[in-house]
Amino acid sequence: MRPDNWKAPLRPADQMMRLARMGSFHQSRLSFMRSLLRRMKSEGWRFDVKLFEINDAGVGRAVYCAIGPKHTYSLVAFAHDLPDDQRSDRVIAQAWDTTFTLFDGVPTEADLQRLAQNVPLQEAGRISNTELSLSRANRSTRLWGHVVGHLAKGQQPDAEFVNSIGYLMRTTAVYGNGKFGAADRATYHDRPLLDGPFRAELLSVYLTRAFVMDLAEHAARVKGGDTATKLAPDLRRQFGIGNSTGLGMAPFLTFHPALLNNWIAAREQALSRVRSVKTANAAEQATFANFLKRATQNANDWQSQHPLQIDKIAALRADLSALTGHLASTDLSTEYPWDALMVWAETTLSAEGQEQLVSLLLEPYPDLVDDLADCMKADEAAHFAIEGTKTVAECLDCISENYAWALGQDYTSPENSARFWYVSEEKLEPRLGERYEDDGATLEQPHAIARDIAAYHQTLLQWPPDALLADVLIQHPEHRQVARRAQLTQKLPYAEIRDNQISADMLPIDMLRCKLSFFGATKFDPRSDRWVRICMYQNAPFPDELANAPSDDWAYPSLNQ
Amino acid sequence: MTQYSLTEIEAHCRKAARGAGYHWGEVNDFGMAVRWLCAHGIDGTGEALMMLKTVDGNCDAHRPSANVLQGAIHPTICGLSLGCALADRGVDGLQNTILNTPIIAPLIAYGIVCNAVAQINRPALGALLGVDVQTNTPQMDVSTAVWTALNGFVHRTYVPATEESRLKGAG
Incomplete structure (x- = not known):
């Protein structure tokens, strides 16, 4: 038995901040x-x-x-x-x-x-x-x-x-x-x-x-x-x-960690609030069912020529079909029905389907979740200072807690360091190079968070546990960037993409998809692994229609379309 | 003179410091410091350029060791690395700091600390760094000469344009 004030836990950063997960997000009420x-x-x-x-x-x-x-x-x-x-x-x-x-x-x-x-x-x-x-x-x-x-x-x-x-x-x-x-x-x-x-x-x-x-x-x-x-x-x-x-959009997420945290945290908080709903009334159940149909329509309309996205759309359609079937045999009048649905989804659906479900679960509950849209701004400068009075032991604990995913990898291996991010002098276009084939790796932009955290970790291990971070950084200014990031991540767990951004199998479109889903974009259509076409405001009322349009009812296609 | 936004000033100086050889984490402090100075009516870009021209490529030679903050004498230290060292010590860091070493661009150190440590005792900081700071309304006009000279450093951070890069790099 759960207590009456049971609160569903937030999904952990180790799950949410993987690129494959971020690359499966959909627009939601918080977009x-x-x-x-x-x-x-x-x-x-x-x-x-x-x-x-x-x-x-x-x-x-x-x-x-x-x-x-x-x-x-x-x-x-x-x-x-x-x-x-x-x-x-x-x-x-x-x-x-x-x-x-x-x-x-x-x-x-x-x-x-x-x-x-x-x-x-x-x-x-x-x-x-x-x-x-x-x-x-x-x-x-x-x-x-x-x-x-x-x-x-x-x-x-x-x-x-x-x-x-x-x-x-x-x-x-x-x-x-x-x-x-x-x-x-x-x-x-x-x-x-x-x-x-x-x-x-x-x-x-x-x-x-x-x-x-x-x-x-x-x-x-x-x-x-x-x-x-x-x-x-x-x-x-x-x-x-x-x-x-x-690619210009991808660095934004890496270099606005507090903002990224607040976007993800707001969405996870919204999901937690809905999962914590003890009983869903008939109107809420009907709203959910209606939006599931509209999301299915949206998935059926969604077209892409890119093999990766074709597979993801196919998985999403199958997921929505499975979800529809599951609902037909599920009693939503039991306690904590939405939490049970998410638990089912996490073992049954692909990441695309799970994240679509998250968006759908918010639809019946504007009064519960819409205020979280006001929590999605961030003042990066407020988190800028490095607390140099922290000890080396504390810094190591922070890395163990938040960067286990980055440790234990060989960053000299070609697959773990295959890429480098750079800025071309040609209209300052952000680009991605192949480290072992292309010129310019010495001008790499600081996306190698995983590699650099691992190096910082190695340095810290050489210092006494009670030494101060400020003294480490005087001798090792090369670690300053990741030392700052690590401290931030300790306070804001969703601040860091928990994947190696220079690995051979990294897909920049996952970062684009994450950011654009928070904008409210739909119909993601990757044209390669590093650029994407999307649609914005499709089905939205035009300015002269907004006052008389139904409230916030445009983001999924209507069923008679 | 051209009026730039503070965001442009910050980004330009951050990249310029990278072009002069500083590490990524340091250049973030540098960009924020120049932004802070300009937002407070101080000629941050001029100070930034002076420091980068002086240090250019020899960053390690101008970094303080821990004992420099305890009064040890060193030929010169730069405002950027000194500012980072002071900022990391937080609001109480000034109490235990003695400086006997000439500083290149002490205003940069001032800007770094003021930006990062909001509660810092600014008069005490100014006294430690040997600067008398008068704040004013934002100063966002930058001379073409200063901007162009900074751009010389910035340009070093860009990878030259090639046909191969154009075709492969952006997909």
Whole structure:
């Protein structure tokens, strides 16, 4: 018998922080896109297309304002005429179909003139502390042509084709936090709405989606004249905004350990709260069953050409089928039904299915879990100081407790040190090299946490147990980075990816998947082991629909779709 | 002069210190220190450049040993490694520290300690380091000359562009 106040334990970091596990996460109620739209809806944000000056060639500018109780933010969009041979998703691209910035307030004509000189240049331009983000997007050429062509003829595009791609344009970078002269996050991180992670960036993407749809309908009007029509609202919402993401996103998780911890901890805390529910009422059971069907629909819609992802999707579909079958023969009116379901899943389902179940379990319980979205920010600087007065014995204990996974490996073996992370001088693109084949390993970025922890451990073993860490680090400054990380991990157990980031079998897409799932992305479609296409805001209400849309009910496809 | 964000200043100086030969953990302190200095109206980037030009590639020669913090004499120590050593000793570390060695860029040491140890006695720290610090509104304008010179260090951290890297590295 469990006591009445029984609390399900959090899943351990040794389980959660493995890359294969992190690479199986799904969007949930705590994802940033969902918490952003919940917040804007609850605060009654209004939206206004303040300017839409696009000519018949599709070139021009637009301003889309999001107006909240205290602040207004404006997406400033520039549309360009991009030759097909210049369209590239790579960071090394020089030109794009559309470029954007999120402006703090409502821009004046002088602001727009200044931004027109800089935003289209992206990394080669400069923005200022009145701008919160800098981004660009390229067309999905296949779907763009199909949609514009059909609308111009007064017809709706083919829904199945729309769903197979999911977006008319995909962003290829969304920069924030001080990049290229933009406002430092520290200058706005305590404002309402922008006080969570990536809120400014994801607001810009939300408005970008609206602009892109208007741009396509404008192109259809130009082409078809009076014959042209607009997208039917239900079909229109099935367009998300795509994103193409490469290695640049992976280092973020490694170098924002407190933030990573808080994301994972919030999700695990939410799961624990639901597992601790003693009895599930009929409405909660029905909500869960409904979302299971919608998740099944989502898995059936999910397409990828990549062998790894094809296998994962197949496993997910099988898992959801097994889960559906299990529910049919399971009495959820017993005590702690959700905990029992997770216990069953952990021995039955793949990691994909287990993590999908975690997301689904949160759906019936907004009052229990949604507040945890407010715990997902972090002040990395607050955890920066090294406590040099800790003894060597204490440091060794910390390593034993949190880094057993990194010890006992031979990091001189090719398979354990096969890769190195580096930054190319070519537009500073983050890249991954083969240590024993490629040039540049001496310029390795500090991703070799496992190897470096093992070396730090060896050094500590040479010191007296009562020596102070500060004295070790004076003689061994080469261990400073991992000494700091180890202390942080002692306080924040989910701060460290517990896998070797330079091994031969490491998959960068696992890191991308983890981060993007917290954003709220869906339809992960890896194009290699190191870049991925995704969909954002698919099925979400558009800005002019948000106020009257059902509350936070868009993140899974509806069953009549 | 160009106005940079504090995030840009921090990242630029962190990379520059790496380019000058410092270890990863140290360069994080360096970037944060310059950010702290600029946020408090102090010319952090100028101090950063002066230190990196002086130390360039000879980091080990400018590191303190434990007895340097007890008053032993050493030719010179750099503000970066001294700042790390002081910061690691925490809020009480100043009480047992005596310095008799010239410091390259003591403001960097000041910034590292103030950034890491919020409760530090700043006047006592300034006295130990021999600096008289007046804080002010943020100073984020950086001259082209200083930024470009720092960029010379930063550039050393990048792997040269090759066709093979372009094709293989980013997948």
